[in-house]
Amino acid sequence: MDFNHSQDRQLLANTLERYLQQNYSTETRRTIAGSVEGWSPDKWHELCELGVIAALVDETHGGLGGTGFDIAAVFEQLGKALVVEPLLGTLAAVYALSKGSPQADLMTAVVSGDKVVAWAYEEPQSRYDLTEVEARAEKGPDGWRLSGKKAVVSQLKAADYAVVSARISGPAGSETGIGLFLVDLSAQGVRIQDYAVIDGGRAGDLTVADTPAKLVVEDGFPIAEEAVAAAIVALSWEAIGVMDRLLNETIGYLQTRKQFGVPLATFQALRHRVATMALEIEQARSSAINAAASLGNPRRERERMVSAAKFTIGRVGTIIAEEAIQMHGGIGMTRELSVSHYAKRLMMIDHQFGDEDYHLERFIRLSSPY
Known part of the structure; x- marks a missing residue:
């Protein structure tokens, strides 16, 4: 099989890589992440002009891609630069919107960078379980209204709208009765x-109280599950970009830092550890390829591959982060060195949309014939 990107995807990846190298340095990223806003509207519009958002949306909704490998091409480069702009939440939200009722004007505005949409699904008690939805939706004479809470919504303050899950019927824990709604974040x-x-940027907790909302889809759980699968593919490839950068930073440090008058890279024990890092990253890359290829597959196969990738990324990410810091010595923990920031991002990727333990258990459950 040929795992290389198509010519168009490779062109986008190369263009994005050059842009980030020239305009999104470690210091620039540190300034943006530490700002009050936690993101840069200027950088956001520049990324949109490059076609980054368009690559995440299918052609029928005004985009240029939307497949698993389009997502991979974008997020691998975002991981190398530790980009904090609200791309992950936007991906999950537009993925859900594209599967629900048409929102043509909003989708056009999102692709152009004029609007930002957040993905508000998880709740304080949900613990990664997409069926644990307690927020309620009630339909009245003037339309739908939502009440409830959503937790740790990535870049919530940056968003103009949010795709919010709410229970129309049934108890928490049931796959049925969950609707997806579009909420204007300036609404009452x-x-x-x-x-x-901790890994840069900002998040927020969302509370809605009798808030007007537009129904996206009434039977929302299957679409939410598919949107989260797309987000996990994005996280997996972001992690690949982060791990590649950590490996290169570590190799460069070992070749430069000297002990007993010779570079650390000449010590066989350290060379073996670097080789192990490279091997583990290739294992993670293979799982990410499988996940990206599975997005269009039937639900059970897709979810198995996505959970396998998330488990592998979590396991390998811990190895790479720890090895990079240890081989850099004490300096690897400092804020001034980029290694510490890449390691933090890997640790947080493990906890987004389900950690290593959660997805191992889920993969086993999905693999069972019973």
Whole structure:
């Protein structure tokens, strides 16, 4: 099999890589991540002009791609630069919108960079379980209204709208009765608690109280599951970009730093550890390829491959982060060195949309014939 990107995808990846190298340095990223906003509207519009958002949306909704490998081509480069702009939430949200009721004007505005949409699904008690939805939706004479809470919504304050899950019927824990709704974050009853996150950028907790909303899809669980699968593919490839960068940073440090008058790279024990890092990254890359290829497959096969990739990324990410820091010595923990920031991002990727333990158990469950 040929795992190389198509010519168009490779062109996009190369263009994005050059842009980030020239305009999104470690210092620039540190400044943006530490700002009050936690993102840069200027960088956001520049990324949109490059076609980054368009690559995440299918052609029928005004985009240029939307497949698993389009997502891979974009997020691998974003991982190499530790980009903090609200791309992950936008991906999940537009993926859900594209599968639900048409939102042509909004989709056009998102692709152009004029609007930002957040993905507000997880709740304080959900623990990665997509069926654990307690927010309620009630239909009245003037339309739908939502009440409830959503937790740790990535770049919530940056968003103009949010795709929000709410239970129309049934108890929490049931796959049926979950609807997806579009909420204008300037509407009445919306409250946002904004805060910084440890790996850079910001997140927020969303509270809605009798807030008007537009129905995206009434039977929302299958679409939410598919949107999260796309987000996990994105996270997997972002992690590949992060791990490649950590490997290169570590090799460069070992070739430069000297002990007993010779570079650290001449010590066989350290060379073996670097070789192990490279081997583990290739294992993770293979799982990410499988996940990207599975997005269009039937539900059970898709979810198995996505959970396998998320488990592998979590396991390998821990190895790469720890090895990179250890081989850099004490300096690897400092804020001034980029290694510490890449390691933090890998640790947080493991916890987004289900950690290593959760997805191992889920993969086993999905693999069972019973």
